[in-house]
Amino acid sequence: MSALPPYATTGQRVWYYSFRVICGLIFFFLIAPIVVIIPLSFNAQDFFTFTPEMLRLDPEGFSLKHYRDFFNNDSWQSAMWNSLKIAPMATLLSVSFGTLAAIGLSQQHVPFRRAIMAILISPMIVPLIISAAGMYFFYSRIGLQGTYLGVVLAHAALGIPFVIITVTATLVGFDRSLTRAAANMGADPVTTFFRIQMPLILPGVISGGLFAFITSFDEVVVVLFVGSAGQKTLPWQMFIGLREQISPTILAVATILVAISIMLLTTVELLRRRSERLRGMSPG
Numbered sequence: 001m002s003a004l005p006p007y008a009t010t011g012q013r014v015w016y017y018s019f020r021v022i023c024g025l026i027f028f029f030l031i032a033p034i035v036v037i038i039p040l041s042f043n044a045q046d047f048f049t050f051t052p053e054m055l056r057l058d059p060e061g062f063s064l065k066h067y068r069d070f071f072n073n074d075s076w077q078s079a080m081w082n083s084l085k086i087a088p089m090a091t092l093l094s095v096s097f098g099t100l101a102a103i104g105l106s107q108q109h110v111p112f113r114r115a116i117m118a119i120l121i122s123p124m125i126v127p128l129i130i131s132a133a134g135m136y137f138f139y140s141r142i143g144l145q146g147t148y149l150g151v152v153l154a155h156a157a158l159g160i161p162f163v164i165i166t167v168t169a170t171l172v173g174f175d176r177s178l179t180r181a182a183a184n185m186g187a188d189p190v191t192t193f194f195r196i197q198m199p200l201i202l203p204g205v206i207s208g209g210l211f212a213f214i215t216s217f218d219e220v221v222v223v224l225f226v227g228s229a230g231q232k233t234l235p236w237q238m239f240i241g242l243r244e245q246i247s248p249t250i251l252a253v254a255t256i257l258v259a260i261s262i263m264l265l266t267t268v269e270l271l272r273r274r275s276e277r278l279r280g281m282s283p284g
Contacts, residue, residue: 034258041066041251048248066252076249079237086148086223086233087216090155094212097156098163099205103197105164106171117168121161131158132225139226146228154222159212166211170204203271210264218257 004016044063045051053061070076101120105113123131135154136145144150174197182192198205220235227236234253241247 037251038255038258040248041255043248043251046248048246048251066249067256069247069249070252070256073249076234076237076253079232079234082231083217083234086151086155086231087213089152090159090216091209091213093152093156094159094163094216095205095209098160098208098212099167099201101160102164102167102171103193106168106174117164120164123158124161128221132222135222136225145226146231148231151223151227151231154226155216155219156212158219158222159215162211162215163205163208166208167201167204170201174200203274207268207271210268214261214264217260 004013008016039054040048040050042062042064043051043054044061044065051061104110105117105120107113110116132154135150135157139145139147139150139154144153178196178200179192182196183189187195217233218235220233220239223231223233223236224239227233232240234257238250238253241250
């Protein structure tokens with residue numbers, strides 16, 4: 001919002017400052033759980049509450065024991081490596097199929113493209129438990145239930161809508177005369193795509209890939225249905241820690257995931273700004 005002009009009325013000034021206070025309160029409400037979890041992850045005791053030492057800011061009340069437990073515990077490390085094996089492959093499939101789908105659906109001559117778009121982004125709309133149950137029954141019939149490939153395909157299906165949306169938004173400002181000029185110069189469609197189109201939509205592709213990676217890395221419901229003990233991911237291990245053994249290590253893992261999410265979302269924002277500059281939608 002622009003700065004308040006000097007000739008603003010009293011009502012406009014009240015709304016100007018009230019709006020900012022309301023936004024600040026909403027923002028604090030959204031991040032309050034994170035603000036609580038992060039300091040608790042450094043608790044020297046095996047508690048989920050602030051100890052008297054922590055409230056007094058006594059150094060003895062803080063420790064890295066929960067982080068050490070995460071990096072030294074075989075169960076947590078196995079779950080982390082499973083997530084790192086599943087998420088990149090799911091992201092690669094999501095980016096490949098999502099980018100091609102977005103480019104195809106951006107063509108005006110494609111019939112029923114709105115209906116196709118609605119079907120492709122439906123995993124974002126349908127409740128996750130319904131998608132998970134459907135995947136379970138489908139994969140169990142074709143022999144993919146409980147396999148690494150099944151989990152990767154399930155996570156890819158959840159990530160494709162994010163890639164389609166981000167790449168489609170990037171293609172809105174794409175100058176199609178560039179591809180026509182390349183074709184007139186004798187370039188084939190593949191060369192035109194990789195030399196002309198891809199560099200310009202790359203920020204949107206990477207942003208979609210980051211969203212797909214976060215979706216796969218943080219997903220727990222689908223992997224509970226289509227995975228097995230051999231595909232136990234980090235969110236699955238956290239779910240077990242809450243349900244069966246109330247381990248404070250969950251706080252350390254949650255803090256690490258929050259840090260990773262912040263870094264990825266910051267990257268997405270930087271790519272969005274770069275994409276706008278490339279398309280001339282914002283100043284350099």
